[in-house]
Amino acid sequence: xxxxxxxxxxxxxITPRWLYLNRRxxxxxxxxxxxxxxxxxxLKELAWPSQKVLAGTxxxxxxxxxxxxxxxxxxxxxxxxxxxxxEFGTDKADPAKNATRFQTSPWSVKVSGLVDKPRTxxxxxxxxxxxxxxxxxRHRCVEAWSIVVxxxxxxxxxxxxxxxxxxxxxxxxxxxxxxxxxxxxxxxAGIQLPYIEGLRLDEAMHPLALLCFGMYGxxxxxxxxxxxRMVLPWKYGFKSIKSLVKIKLVEKMPDTTWNLQSSVExxxxxxxxxxxxxxxxxxxxxRRLGEFFRRATLMFNGYDQVAPLYAGMDLRKxx
Amino acid sequence: MENLVAPTGTCPDxxxxxxCAELKLSATTAQQxxxxxxxxxxxxxxxWIKLPVFALCLVPLGQLVWRAxxxxxxxxxxxxxxxxxxxxxxxxxxxxxxxxxARKLLRLPELIRFRRMLGLFAFFYGFLxxxxxxxxDKFFDWTEMLHDVRKRPFITAGxxxxxxxxxxALTSTAGWIRRLGGKRWLALHRLIYxxxxxxxxxxxxxxxxxxxxxxxxxxxxxxxxxLRVGFWLAARRGKPAGGPAQQHPITxxxx
Numbered sequence: 001x002x003x004x005x006x007x008x009x010x011x012x013x014i015t016p017r018w019l020y021l022n023r024r025x026x027x028x029x030x031x032x033x034x035x036x037x038x039x040x041x042x043l044k045e046l047a048w049p050s051q052k053v054l055a056g057t058x059x060x061x062x063x064x065x066x067x068x069x070x071x072x073x074x075x076x077x078x079x080x081x082x083x084x085x086x087e088f089g090t091d092k093a094d095p096a097k098n099a100t101r102f103q104t105s106p107w108s109v110k111v112s113g114l115v116d117k118p119r120t121x122x123x124x125x126x127x128x129x130x131x132x133x134x135x136x137x138r139h140r141c142v143e144a145w146s147i148v149v150x151x152x153x154x155x156x157x158x159x160x161x162x163x164x165x166x167x168x169x170x171x172x173x174x175x176x177x178x179x180x181x182x183x184x185x186x187x188x189a190g191i192q193l194p195y196i197e198g199l200r201l202d203e204a205m206h207p208l209a210l211l212c213f214g215m216y217g218x219x220x221x222x223x224x225x226x227x228x229r230m231v232l233p234w235k236y237g238f239k240s241i242k243s244l245v246k247i248k249l250v251e252k253m254p255d256t257t258w259n260l261q262s263s264v265e266x267x268x269x270x271x272x273x274x275x276x277x278x279x280x281x282x283x284x285x286x287r288r289l290g291e292f293f294r295r296a297t298l299m300f301n302g303y304d305q306v307a308p309l310y311a312g313m314d315l316r317k318x319x
Numbered sequence: 320m321e322n323l324v325a326p327t328g329t330c331p332d333x334x335x336x337x338x339c340a341e342l343k344l345s346a347t348t349a350q351q352x353x354x355x356x357x358x359x360x361x362x363x364x365x366x367w368i369k370l371p372v373f374a375l376c377l378v379p380l381g382q383l384v385w386r387a388x389x390x391x392x393x394x395x396x397x398x399x400x401x402x403x404x405x406x407x408x409x410x411x412x413x414x415x416x417x418x419x420x421a422r423k424l425l426r427l428p429e430l431i432r433f434r435r436m437l438g439l440f441a442f443f444y445g446f447l448x449x450x451x452x453x454x455x456d457k458f459f460d461w462t463e464m465l466h467d468v469r470k471r472p473f474i475t476a477g478x479x480x481x482x483x484x485x486x487x488a489l490t491s492t493a494g495w496i497r498r499l500g501g502k503r504w505l506a507l508h509r510l511i512y513x514x515x516x517x518x519x520x521x522x523x524x525x526x527x528x529x530x531x532x533x534x535x536x537x538x539x540x541x542x543x544x545x546l547r548v549g550f551w552l553a554a555r556r557g558k559p560a561g562g563p564a565q566q567h568p569i570t571x572x573x574x
Contacts, residue, residue, distance in 0.1 A: 082394030090529035093393065143527075145395055190528030261528055280473055280524065282463070289394045293458065 059152050059214040062131035067208060069136050069302075074147040076216050078289045084141070085223055085242055086189035087178060094185070095223035102182055102222040104243070109228060111159070113248035114169035123227045127213055129162060130154040134217075135210055135231075140272045140301045142236035142258075144294075146286045151231050152214035155207045165201065165249050172204040173197075173254035174230060175246035191261050197241040198254035198268065199232070203309055208233060234303040236270045267319040271310070272301035276319045356427065363429035372433055376440045379407045380447070397455045404448035408481075409522065411441035412515050413539050420546040435491050438511070442488040445481045473524035480517030483510045515540045 085095035088102075107123045132152050140146045160172075178194035180186055186193045203209065210231040213219060220226040225242025232240050238258050248254075258266035265279055274284045274297040285294035300306050310318070362368055383403055386392050393399045415437040422430035457464050467474045487508055489495070496504045519540055523533035 078394035086528070090527075092395075145398075188529065188531060190530060280471055282467070282471075287395065287397070292397075 057219040058217060059132055059219055061134045061152055061217065063133045065133045065135040067135050067137070068150075069138055069148060071136075071138065071148050073136060073150055074289050079147050079149055079215070080221050080223060082145075082289060083224060084143075084238070085225065086191055087176070087183040087186045087193060087195070087243075088223065089185045090189060096221075098185060099222035102226070102243075104222060104227040107227050107245075109244055109247060111163050111247045113173070113250050114166040115249050116164035116166060117162070119163060123213070126159070126211070126228060130158045132213065137210070137231060137233035138301050139231070139233060139237055139240075140286055140297065142238055142266070142270065142278060142283075144281060144283065144286050144297075146288050146297075146301075148288075149215055149231075150217075151210055151212045152217070153210045153212035153231070156209040156211040156230065157205045157207065159211055159247075160201075160205060163249075168251050169249035170201055171250050171253055172199045172201060173246075173248045173250050174199075174241045174244060175248075176241055177243040177245045191257055193257075194245075195241060195257045196255060197230070197239055198256050199239075200253075200309075201249070203232075203306075206306060206309065208303060208306060234271055234300040234306045236272060238266070239270050269310075269315075269318050271306075271315065271319075272297060273299060273315055273319065275299070276316055356425075360427060360429055363427060363432070369432070369436065373436060376411070376436070379403065379410075379444070397451065401448065401451050401456060404444050404451055405477075405522070408441055408445040408448050409518050409536050411437055411444055412511065412518055413536065413543065415441050416511065416515055416540065416543040420543060420550075423550060424546075439488060439491060442484045445484055449481050473521050476517045476524060477521035480514045480521060483514045483517070487511060487514075512544060515544075 081096045082092045083095055084090075084092060085099065088095040088098040105123075108120050109123070109126060110118075110120045112118045131154065133154055134150050134152050136148060136150045138146060139149055174197040176193075176195035176197075178186060183193075199209070210233075212225075212229050212231045213227065215221075215224065220229065225240075225244075228244050229242045230240050230244065239256075253268060256266075256268055258270075259268055272283075277283050283297055286297045287294050383392075383400060387396075415434060418430050418434040418437065422428050453459060453464065457467075468478050469475070487510060490499065490504065490507060499507065519533060519537045522536060523530060526533060
């Protein structure tokens, strides 16, 4: 008799989500076909409302976090059906549709560069480095919409301390998984892939920076960056890299995907800042999903505790 | 070539509904009694055909209303409504621009009957798009909107494209064609070319990195404008030097 914790069940033993959903889709499809006689695709879409896609595996959360906001959490449905993950299509409804078959197990993350103890970790090993906390963070997209998500993970600095950065290390470079086979829409994304991101080492060491494995009590859904991602609540959403496979400590400021795409629009820091507009739209307000009126955007997305990291810097230049 | 030459003894066929255009249509139908497209042309020139076309043009709006009732306007309803009405504005601008090339290339002069309706639908969806921005997105925050129109190039372009459609919608009636005179009316209505280009630019400047859709619209508009240049060049070449007889109908047809 083996006793396993919920999160130890290999995902191979779980009915694949797409199969599970297809069963529903089949039933809905019977209705949809009838309706389709009237108006084709439109009604079929209506017959299949965005469904609650369960990530499946429960995560054991050891502690609530003092970093959590008390604001109302955005609905799971909105968070999982409206987001950007360009590897799976550029429409915000695309990732939920196209990431269903994304293989996220086995998964490993390679930590290398200017560290004393470089190592490749499996996700299971990473999950055991520290007790998992639930952290309810505000998440502000550069496109001026926002959500509140109960993420699960621990401070990224736990991992950094584990590998012992060398004194020369000044930045952390991140890289997402990319495979044109699994992500055939990636070539049409208009951005260079694999997706790369970066932080200054002191930013990465800040306790708010979260190494994230789950949300809403469960492992991350594929479209939200399974099986492991970063969450940096004081920065625009695109800084929080998804489906992480490589972490490298480096001396010089690393390239980042959106900065390569358009350096005048997306800076290396990309801290949430209502006073510095995106060249094409205002950043003063945001639309919280589920709310009708726009609300004011807060400096550092309301996470003032990161302000000392940028003391003395001109945030208009270092946007 | 013959499709460029308007039947003799007609006035510029600007609007399908005007009596003289109807006359002209029956004249052309009578001139080419070939069996192939005859049925289609009969349908296109029949009285009731405008009604189903009108209803079809309302489908995108109906879809939005239906989804609103069902609460299926995605996680960001205002953005969804904005994008849908924007898409359909551009779709109708492109369809309207396609009428003239289509009736020339397909030799279906009857298509002119739908142009005004299609153009007005472009304006209608443009109006919905614009109203969504004013009422739902900005919630009548005039200072912020004014700021956006001046500072955000993509909004400036969209604003320009929509504004230029207003005089076209206002002067779309037969009465206004008479008042302005065919030539001046046509000149005014060439503003739709500017609207089409502004619309594409508006879209192109808006997207973050995936420019496929704006480029697709751009290619369509470029093709439709290039066809007009082609018709114009062909008409010039075919025209006997300074022959005034054909000048008028050609101008009318180039719209």
